Amino acid sequence: MPWYLYLALKQLFPTGRRFPFFTVISILGVALGVALLVISISVMGGFGHEIRRMIVDTQGEVQVKARGFIQDPAALQAVIEKVPGVVATTAYAEGVAMLEHDRKPAFPVMQGIDLDRVNDVIPLRRFVRLGSLDNLDDDSVILSSQLAIAIGARLGSKVEVYSPLLLEKMKHDEVMLPRELTVAGIFEIGHQQLDSSVVIVTLRTMQDLYGLGRGVHGINVKIAGGEDPDRVASRINAVLPPAANAEARSWIDANQDFLFVLQLEKNMIFFLLTFIIIVAAFSVTSSLLIAVVRKTREIGLLGALGGKPRHVAACFCFQGFIIGLGGTVAGLALGFTLLHFRNDMIRVFTQLTGSEEVLTRFYQFSRLPAYTAPGDIALIIVSSIVISTLAGLLPAWRAARLNPVEALRSE
Numbered sequence: 001m002p003w004y005l006y007l008a009l010k011q012l013f014p015t016g017r018r019f020p021f022f023t024v025i026s027i028l029g030v031a032l033g034v035a036l037l038v039i040s041i042s043v044m045g046g047f048g049h050e051i052r053r054m055i056v057d058t059q060g061e062v063q064v065k066a067r068g069f070i071q072d073p074a075a076l077q078a079v080i081e082k083v084p085g086v087v088a089t090t091a092y093a094e095g096v097a098m099l100e101h102d103r104k105p106a107f108p109v110m111q112g113i114d115l116d117r118v119n120d121v122i123p124l125r126r127f128v129r130l131g132s133l134d135n136l137d138d139d140s141v142i143l144s145s146q147l148a149i150a151i152g153a154r155l156g157s158k159v160e161v162y163s164p165l166l167l168e169k170m171k172h173d174e175v176m177l178p179r180e181l182t183v184a185g186i187f188e189i190g191h192q193q194l195d196s197s198v199v200i201v202t203l204r205t206m207q208d209l210y211g212l213g214r215g216v217h218g219i220n221v222k223i224a225g226g227e228d229p230d231r232v233a234s235r236i237n238a239v240l241p242p243a244a245n246a247e248a249r250s251w252i253d254a255n256q257d258f259l260f261v262l263q264l265e266k267n268m269i270f271f272l273l274t275f276i277i278i279v280a281a282f283s284v285t286s287s288l289l290i291a292v293v294r295k296t297r298e299i300g301l302l303g304a305l306g307g308k309p310r311h312v313a314a315c316f317c318f319q320g321f322i323i324g325l326g327g328t329v330a331g332l333a334l335g336f337t338l339l340h341f342r343n344d345m346i347r348v349f350t351q352l353t354g355s356e357e358v359l360t361r362f363y364q365f366s367r368l369p370a371y372t373a374p375g376d377i378a379l380i381i382v383s384s385i386v387i388s389t390l391a392g393l394l395p396a397w398r399a400a401r402l403n404p405v406e407a408l409r410s411e
Helices: 003-012 021-059 073-080 145-151 164-171 203-210 229-239 256-294 296-304 309-340 342-353 356-363 374-391 393-400 404-408
Strands: 062-070 086-096 098-101 104-106 109-113 128-131 140-144 158-162 179-187 198-202 216-223 246-250
Touching (some): 021 309, 021 374, 062 073, 073 229, 086 203, 098 145, 104 145, 109 203, 140 145, 198 203, 216 229, 256 309, 256 393, 309 393, 374 393
Parallel strands (some): 109 198, 140 179
Antiparallel strands (some): 128 179
16 A cells, blocks of 8 residues: 555544544535435436326327327327337327216316227336226226315226217207216226326227217327337328328327426536535535645645645545545435335324325325435536545645655744
């Protein structure tokens, strides 16, 4: 081991001193900054990751939407499935309807799905908590969990559906009774808005309620793993017949503004919280400068014994590096520990403040998500170690400039 590295360790952890106060405080300052960065970036990444997962799990990677109706969905699906990278397709129809149970109305988004093909594209079975997707038929409906609670419906309950077609026929003095459907299941995705405003019916039921005939509103597309959604969408657009009057868009393209805002917030949080590490680095610089002043004679002695200025400088740079390394390791351990218990801490906090419903209503998630990307952790580690190492540059430069003769005369 080089003497200057050995000396750096001895200055940070003096022999015979059980508690090196300066070293512990410096490492703790860096550790708190790293822990806050890990927690904040992971939580922001969790929101983005959960939203991306929900979009793909409920819509597929690519959606083909018509400007009006797709009159022959089977023919268009056959064309789309020949495109390289496409694995499966499923047609859908959607619209707003009025739902009533026990004189409690609701106005959810009603989605009609093709039972024969939906599971090839969307893992809908995974979200059904009560009942079964197999029980869904043209006379039944699957409700989202919060919507079912709001109107007091449960498995086997009867709900009445009023569609825009009913209102249209009433304008022409035609009588059309509301459609009565049986609740065959209840699903929960984990997003407050989706869990309180969506119902699922068969595609035939939706076509009848909206008077679509054989038409649909769009086609959800599943692509092969590793394929780029934007490229597959471009390939689909290249083969879509003009008569279809439809356009394919990837989930990234369709939600690019929202994804940009999420990424911007994540970058801003990283930028702002990095200043905590910078402040800790200034305290390290101050402490090392004081050490240079206090050890002026020792530094002069090192020069007199043949120590080169760059070796003396390296001694203080290594102290900043060791503090940064120790603080980073401690910060990662603290950050991941707090992330592991994040939902327990949030639950206790919301119970004490009575803000559980507010948190769910505004952030739309029933639990606090977290997703830690390896690239984010690598960036945090590199940033904290580099900043801490740079904190030793000024003391190192000051120590390297000391004249050995003048330093030995210092009192």
